[in-house]
Amino acid sequence: MTADEPGLHGIDTDRTYARAGFGGAVPRGERPALVVVDLTRGFTEPDFPLGADLSDEVAAADDLVRAAHAAGAPVVFTAISYSESEVDGGAVAWLRKAPGMRGLREGGEEVTLDPRLDRWATDHFLVKKGASAFHGTGLAALLTSLHVDTVVVCGATTSGCVRATAVDSVQSGFDTLVVREACGDRARGPHDAALFDLQAKYADVVPLAEGRSALSPERPPPMAFTSKERLLTPSALADLADLDATSTWARSGNARVHVLDYGPAGARPLLVVPGITSPAISMDFVARELKDLVRPLVLDVRGRGLSDDGPYDLASHAADVDAVIEQLDLRDPLLLGHSMGARIAAQVAVSGHSALGGLILVDPPMSGPGRPYPTTLATFLAQLDQARRGTDADEVAAAWPRWPRREQELRARWLASCSPAAIAGTHAGFESEEFLPLWTQLTVPTILLYGAESPVVTSSDVDELKKANPEHQLIGVEGAGHMVFWDEPPGALRTLRAVLQPQ
Structure with a gap:
């Protein structure tokens, strides 16, 4: 697209964002990690109230997971779930705004990872209570301890938890990529708008092939630890x-x-x-x-x-x-x-x-x-x-x-x-x-x-x-x-x- 060709929201919008200095390129680092946001059955299967048919997006995300495994890059899966007391106690503000989320209960089918994903026992798994995978979790500390410099994000929903995770990823100091084909939402409009905003301000929104490539760069071998190393914090x-x-x-x-x-x-x-x-x-x-x-x-x-x-x-x-x-x-x-x-x-x-x-x-x-x-x-x-x-x-x-x-x-x-x-x-x-x-x-x-x-x-x-x-x-x-x-x-x-x- 040239400077005079209209983008998703028209040429005036493009010029406004360009004048403001948005849309710079994100560097690709040497130690990437993949964060798979909330690809649980409650979001990826249309039979559940919160769900949509995200079969294509799950397949694309699984492609990224397998690429990360092959390259030895860390993979972090996340899921939202709430205990009975959190649902019934009224203390979670998000559940007051979005009462449909009350169905995401611990132990339920809705909060299990989509079985089409190639999850390994050595992959990381985080349970979260908010939209961002970083909010109230140890994700930033985990990625830092792994010496990660680049976070590749995919999952659901694009306008909700994916966007919140990508924003917090940047705010936590990581260069961030969002893979277009591996993100899904319940409607096209919020999906497109979220990707537009992420590309403008926070991340590079990239195609699947580029996401795969980013997960397997030429990089130094992972840091080894000797048999005697022990940590007491x-x-x-x-x-x-x-x-x-x-x-x-x-x-x-x-x-x-x-x-x-x-x-x-x-x-x-x-x-x-x-x-x-x-x-x-x-x-x-x-x-x-x-x-x-x-x-x-x-x-x-x-x-x-x-x-x-x-x-x-x-x-x-x-x-x-x-x-x-x-x-x-x-x-x-x-x-x-x-x-x-x-x-x-x-x-x-x-x-x-x-x-x-x-x-x-x-x-x-x-x-x-x-x-x-x-x-x-x-x-x-x-x-x-x-x-x-x-x-x-x-x-x-x-x-x-x-x-x-x-x-x-x-x-x-x-x-x-x-x-x-x-x-x-x-x-x-x-x-x-x-x-x-x-x-x-x-x-x-x-x-x-x-x-x-x-x-x-x-x-x-x-x-x-x-x-x-x-x-x-x-x-x-x-x-x-x-x-x-x-x-x-x-x-x-x-x-x-x-x-x-x-x-």
């Missing part, structure tokens, strides 16, 4: 000040290991050993509910939380527990371990270096040679990478929707304190070592709690455990998966308290 450390517990330390060989001691000093000690990606603080909600029965102490297993790094074999972890028992002068302690911690606790009991008053083993991994652990190492490392890049409770909730909100928030802040090498070492042990030989050797009074819906300890595993060592009691927690206390906090805590009271 000020916000994570601030959580420690809110605990009714004292930090204490023990030395195990060359490593210092950290323990949260909930007291009181005169009560019978219960030493808690958490799982593969659970720093000590993640068990706070369990420990503080037991203070009237025992003296809970929770260990930061080495490579996690505030404890030192490696080695990460089962014997070294067991030696750490023995060191804590000896140096903190824990007499006749009860030992509670969850998942990885259950294997460690069993190893401590079998080694016999510490005199134990009893064991409580919670959903110990039954995997081993020929039986892979249900969660792959790649999944654990992807979650860790997500945490290191910058995550929040909403993103954690996408993977762990049943957890209490506080536990989602703590995981968001503390998962990055775990060492990749520690996770890899533990996972290797899950698949190279069996729990059953330890179980058969246990002579210390032992109770095994398992999630009735756990894929880690199945019903056939329960039968095998009963046969292998009938001296010990097995108790299922109804409704719980492998993350027993997080999945069913009231039921799991009731069961644990009932176990502890006779001790």
Whole structure:
């Protein structure tokens, strides 16, 4: 189009915008990311009240997603959803202006991503409450931590959430591209007007081929991190000040290991050993509910939380527990371990270096040679990478929707304190070592709690455990998966308290 040819809104409009200095070109950076805005079924399928037939736009967006995956560029999906209290409480101003949005309820079909999109487990997912994907979310921090310089935006609706996201993208410091064919709306007029305004003031509105090209530029390789890198942010450390517990330390060989001691000093000690990606603080909600029965102490297993790094074999972890028992002068302690911690606790009991008053083993991994652990190492490392890049409770909730909100928030802040090498070492042990030989050797009074819906300890595993060592009691927690206390906090805590009271 020449300077005298009319554009979408006529030659006078074009001249007015040109005179004002709008419409400059956006530079293409070396580290792009794709943000797919609200391509959920409630918007992309015409049978839903808020929806329209966006089949072509979804196909174009999927083309971009696949291009980003092929290039190794980050992909962020977003969805709007509201809880019952947000819908019924009247506090969300947008729902007063647009009451039709009330149908976007947590867990509903409307808020699920369109199944035609090639979403990978390593992609990011954000739940939002406003139009912009940046408003009230950790998106800006996430993109910054990924060293992103260019954001490619697509999705629905063009005049609403796409436009708001693109505007906030620029305001957050990112050069922004909006892909025309991959954006959809309920009507043509708002769609065209939104793209016109975005092109004039905020972004380059580009065709699909250019969007694909922008996602795979010649760029330096992504920043690598070594196995020893661990992050503890000020916000994570601030959580420690809110605990009714004292930090204490023990030395195990060359490593210092950290323990949260909930007291009181005169009560019978219960030493808690958490799982593969659970720093000590993640068990706070369990420990503080037991203070009237025992003296809970929770260990930061080495490579996690505030404890030192490696080695990460089962014997070294067991030696750490023995060191804590000896140096903190824990007499006749009860030992509670969850998942990885259950294997460690069993190893401590079998080694016999510490005199134990009893064991409580919670959903110990039954995997081993020929039986892979249900969660792959790649999944654990992807979650860790997500945490290191910058995550929040909403993103954690996408993977762990049943957890209490506080536990989602703590995981968001503390998962990055775990060492990749520690996770890899533990996972290797899950698949190279069996729990059953330890179980058969246990002579210390032992109770095994398992999630009735756990894929880690199945019903056939329960039968095998009963046969292998009938001296010990097995108790299922109804409704719980492998993350027993997080999945069913009231039921799991009731069961644990009932176990502890006779001790």
